[in-house]
Amino acid sequence: MATGRTHRPATRSRGIPEATVARLPLYLRALTALSERSVPTVSSEELAAAAGVNSAKLRKDFSYLGSYGTRGVGYDVEYLVYQISRELGLTQDWPIVMVGIGNLGAALANYGGFASRGFRVAALIDADPAMSGKTVAGMQVQHADDLEKIIDENGVSIGVIATPAGAAQQVCDRLVAAGVTSILNFAPTVLSVPDGVDVRKVDLSIELQILAFHEQRKAGESAIEAAEGAVGVEGPAAKVTKPTANDRKGPDGDVPAVMPA
Amino acid sequence: MATGRTHRPATRSRGIPEATVARLPLYLRALTALSERSVPTVSSEELAAAAGVNSAKLRKDFSYLGSYGTRGVGYDVEYLVYQISRELGLTQDWPIVMVGIGNLGAALANYGGFASRGFRVAALIDADPAMSGKTVAGMQVQHADDLEKIIDENGVSIGVIATPAGAAQQVCDRLVAAGVTSILNFAPTVLSVPDGVDVRKVDLSIELQILAFHEQRKAGESAIEAAEGAVGVEGPAAKVTKPTANDRKGPDGDVPAVMPA
DNA sequence: ACTTGTGAACTATTTCACAGCA
DNA sequence: TGCTGTGAAATAGTTCACAAGT
Known part of the structure; x- marks a missing residue:
């Protein structure tokens, strides 16, 4: 239903803001949950709550897609x-290759969220000969030598890199040379790629560091307030103001080492 | 080493933009690499390249921290x-607890990047009794019953949730009740927390969906151009007013199922 | 009576470009 | 001369608040 179709709301199809794109999967998840409960319609208010954003933002986001709601009623979930x-x-099938089947790679291969949207793991690839032939998440791990062939035969355009940092750029280069144009990088390295290739990066330790920053703020605040006798008192004494030392800050040995599943 | 120290450049310490905070770990990583190669100084240009940003942004970012560079020379790496x-x-020690030791949890436990900055895994926790006592990444997995005790005894303020989506909110509530004020959430759910608690979310499938969007753009561009040769016209008849079946959209079974390491 | 869709105001972030210092 | 630090301009993103449909 929804009026849709005939009237082209001007906005449609022309550059959706990046920030909006990043939230669409969030909305989609919330909508899918509603769909499973057979809820027929939602208001922007309800959906926004379910997705963890405010309703004005959600409506603005949707306005970039077109006018898919009905005033006075809400949005048709389906x-x-x-x-x-x-x-x-996501209405099409995206074959992906995953390179680097260590701890993290194995976790990703088992990750249901990939398969549950248009993604299909076409191949698991590892450079370690000892890994070849092993079964992970119901698939045989293949050797890196066959990378190009696999990409070509499966029409893969998205690659996931979960190798150690040292191997990532090299793997990336091969992926790109073989025709991959989107890369999801879990290795803690800056990848350089030619124009036209998209890279997204997920860095586990960065997220923690950002949390630590805010955590420190909270602790510091109360310390200052306590020191100056100001307002917002809130103080779990447990907040050890000056913890131990911290020698180690060792080598950047991030990403899990390869280790058989 | 570097002039720094005595002069306090006005800016210091007052609200650093969130976007800047999010990049500091990136700079830190690049600097650590330089430090290991015993490079004494870097220019904003060089460091920016290593971190994958442009130099104006980097200088602006650093300006929020203070004036730590030397004009005509660059920045002292150490x-x-x-x-x-x-x-x-990160100059202090942050004990963290990790809840949900499935595939992903095990990968995270083995992740070197956590330990290599101020973070220390104080405990691995899983609700499955079959997991208790198992050794993962050199640590004994503990049962969820002991969550509160562990948090209290170790002064934990940061928790990592890697449970299935269904358990996440419940785990979150217990963490918060026990005193945790920062949470890194890998479960594909929106967590609700009281004010004062920070949540960061890492969602593997969302990142892929964003890539798919851009990937589609690339492909679509040429296809549409080829098909319509014209300008603004966009008329995929596919605009099926009433969506087709769209079967799959299966259960939101994201996050890896628990499975012994 | 209710809820969308959206200009307009506001806030945040990025980029420019150059004065100022080593 | 070379490179930082930073106002000012440009751009991106968010929120407000209300007109317009149903």
């Missing part, structure tokens, strides 16, 4: 699921 | 490493 899926390109 | 570490709160 219809919106479809529209967002389509916008994100 | 000094900057220290200043950024301090700013991020």
